[in-house]
Amino acid sequence: MASATSRPLEYLEGLSGTTFYKLYKQPSTALAIFRRMLPDLAKCFVMALLYLKDPLPTADLEIWVNTESKKQRDNALSILGRLHILSTTRTGDNVRAYMVTDPFATSLRQALMGAEDSQSFGVFSRGPGETQTSIADLDEYARRQWEGVMGYMVGTSAFGGQRDMVNLSKGVKQLLQAGHLVEIRGSRVDITKDGFGFVLQDVNTQVWHILILYVQSAEAIGMDSVEVLSFLFLLSSLELGASYEKKHLTPNQLRTLTDLADFGIVYQEDPDAPCFYPTRLATTLTSDSSALSNPVTGSLTGPAGQTGGSGSGFIIIETNYRLYAYTSSPLQISLISLFTNLKYRFPNLVTGKITRQSVRRAIEMGITADQVISYLLSHAHPQLRKHNAAHGTSNAKGVQASVLPPTVTDQIRLWQLERDRLRATAGFLFKDFTSLAEYSAPCQYAAEIGVLVWKSEKKRMFFVTRHEQVAAFLRSQKGGGK
Amino acid sequence: MPRAVRGLLIECDPSIKAMILKYDEERHDYIVEDLDDENHLVIKESQLENLKVRLDQDLDEKIMQLDESESE
Numbered sequence: 001m002a003s004a005t006s007r008p009l010e011y012l013e014g015l016s017g018t019t020f021y022k023l024y025k026q027p028s029t030a031l032a033i034f035r036r037m038l039p040d041l042a043k044c045f046v047m048a049l050l051y052l053k054d055p056l057p058t059a060d061l062e063i064w065v066n067t068e069s070k071k072q073r074d075n076a077l078s079i080l081g082r083l084h085i086l087s088t089t090r091t092g093d094n095v096r097a098y099m100v101t102d103p104f105a106t107s108l109r110q111a112l113m114g115a116e117d118s119q120s121f122g123v124f125s126r127g128p129g130e131t132q133t134s135i136a137d138l139d140e141y142a143r144r145q146w147e148g149v150m151g152y153m154v155g156t157s158a159f160g161g162q163r164d165m166v167n168l169s170k171g172v173k174q175l176l177q178a179g180h181l182v183e184i185r186g187s188r189v190d191i192t193k194d195g196f197g198f199v200l201q202d203v204n205t206q207v208w209h210i211l212i213l214y215v216q217s218a219e220a221i222g223m224d225s226v227e228v229l230s231f232l233f234l235l236s237s238l239e240l241g242a243s244y245e246k247k248h249l250t251p252n253q254l255r256t257l258t259d260l261a262d263f264g265i266v267y268q269e270d271p272d273a274p275c276f277y278p279t280r281l282a283t284t285l286t287s288d289s290s291a292l293s294n295p296v297t298g299s300l301t302g303p304a305g306q307t308g309g310s311g312s313g314f315i316i317i318e319t320n321y322r323l324y325a326y327t328s329s330p331l332q333i334s335l336i337s338l339f340t341n342l343k344y345r346f347p348n349l350v351t352g353k354i355t356r357q358s359v360r361r362a363i364e365m366g367i368t369a370d371q372v373i374s375y376l377l378s379h380a381h382p383q384l385r386k387h388n389a390a391h392g393t394s395n396a397k398g399v400q401a402s403v404l405p406p407t408v409t410d411q412i413r414l415w416q417l418e419r420d421r422l423r424a425t426a427g428f429l430f431k432d433f434t435s436l437a438e439y440s441a442p443c444q445y446a447a448e449i450g451v452l453v454w455k456s457e458k459k460r461m462f463f464v465t466r467h468e469q470v471a472a473f474l475r476s477q478k479g480g481g482k
Numbered sequence: 483m484p485r486a487v488r489g490l491l492i493e494c495d496p497s498i499k500a501m502i503l504k505y506d507e508e509r510h511d512y513i514v515e516d517l518d519d520e521n522h523l524v525i526k527e528s529q530l531e532n533l534k535v536r537l538d539q540d541l542d543e544k545i546m547q548l549d550e551s552e553s554e
Contacts, residue, residue: 422534422537423493423494424490424491424530425490425491426489427490428489429486430486431485431487434484439484454517456517459517461517463524474484
């Protein structure tokens with residue numbers, strides 16, 4: 001969850017106050033940010049404050065939270081502050097107090113209670129079930145487009161055939177290049193380190209990554225980022241399977257729509273059609289549930305999984321590091337081959353072994369052990385999960401971790417650690433103290449200001465990350481002593 | 483009179499430390515100060531990359547054989 005949220009959050013935090021002001025005028029944006037970007041505690045605060053008439057004194061809010069959870073409280077408050085949702089004012093008796101800032105508060109209230117201005121949440125062309133395009137069709141379209149993008153990045157053509165490859169538009173390729181996910185040299189496409197990390201992430205994180213790149217590039221060509229952003233948040237609040245009117249959209253939003261169709265985030269029969277359909281990639285953008293079971297890949301494989309053999313639930317790993325992947329998707333095979341020594345390939349199955357060399361090769365390309373493990377985890381075969389459920393462990397954390405054989409995950413991490421056999425800290429070594437007393441005072445001072453890394457009484461030496469303050473302390477002591 | 487010396491504090495296994503000490507014996511161009519306990523020493527800042535590459539190479543040579551002798 002944290003990783004999935006952090007990127008859009010980071011981007012949003014970088015925006016200016018006026019941008020927020022404009023963004024929050026849309027009820028759909030306020031709701032999407034509330035639902036997706038805020039930690040639970042922050043949501044509680046917002047809900048509690050939303051309908052208060054007067055600002056709430058800070059001290060009153062602080063006693064809602066146990067003292068042990070001070071860290072979570074501060075974190076929640078700081079996120080709310082950075083997103084310009086909560087501001088501090090002073091009440092009549094000059095007490096510091098919190099209130100929910102205005103365009104956000106109004107918009108969120110409107111979103112919760114049903115607004116007069118229903119355009120903010122899109123205008124139905126036809127409700128779910130009445131359209132010609134079924135949810136299965138939309139899923140299939142989204143899967144094909146998204147895999148096409150991934151396939152383009154990894155260069156699946158090397159792995160036997162352009163089987164139902166999609167034609168990517170020039171815009172998509174430019175966006176991937178601008179985001180440093182691929183490098184284009186002549187006619188060759190080379191994936192970058194960032195790109196490797198990208199393809200192994202779960203779909204929701206990937207979509208966010210792409211969307212933020214899109215917003216940034218939109219700014220560069222002079223489109224209004226607020227318009228694009230609020231459109232993205234609008235998309236995320238639409239209903240899967242329904243179609244929506246296009247005539248209420250601005251020209252820039254229509255342009256965005258066409259670009260997003262290339263990624264499979266929305267679907268339209270043709271660019272001039274009067275309505276569009278959001279796909280599952282769009283509707284799960286701001287929902288919490290996606291982080292748990294990854295419904296995008298899950299549902300994308302539902303109908304197509306057996307034949308297309310992509311998405312989740314096809315990898316089996318044994319405790320002896322052997323890997324069996326029931327897939328014929330060139331994309332998945334090339335992804336697996338990034339960190340596995342593949343040995344045999346059958347029509348619907350590839351087998352291989354995860355070895356020290358194969359993992360190190362991956363790490364040298366810039367893939368981390370955690371990325372490999374999370375990829376394996378999100379694509380683990382139902383049989384592995386079943387096995388895990390049968391031997392269910394008591395604590396919730398253990399359940400997730402032991403879907404994969406712990407020996408394998410531990411070993412992958414160890415192989416990564418092997419590359420970092422030493423930890424280096426830059427700084428300064430203080431030495432040549434004449435007496436223990438002379439040594440211990442500055443040493444203690446360094447510890448107090450938090451720059452001490454290592455010390456040895458025996459050798460009368462200590463190591464600090466910054467020397468200025470310690471040196472000043474030493475000088476002042478010497479001055480005082482004389 | 484106390485002195486401050488710029489450097490990199492290295493934290494590592496005793497085995498790695500032994501290897502660094504061995505490299506240093508050749509030309510004394512790595513170590514600023516050997517900190518007498520099992521897993522710390524201070525080296526020159528400029529030598530870190532060089533040291534990492536050299537360690538990786540040597541470790542590879544030693545552990546590689548083990549990996550290959552493993553039966554398939």
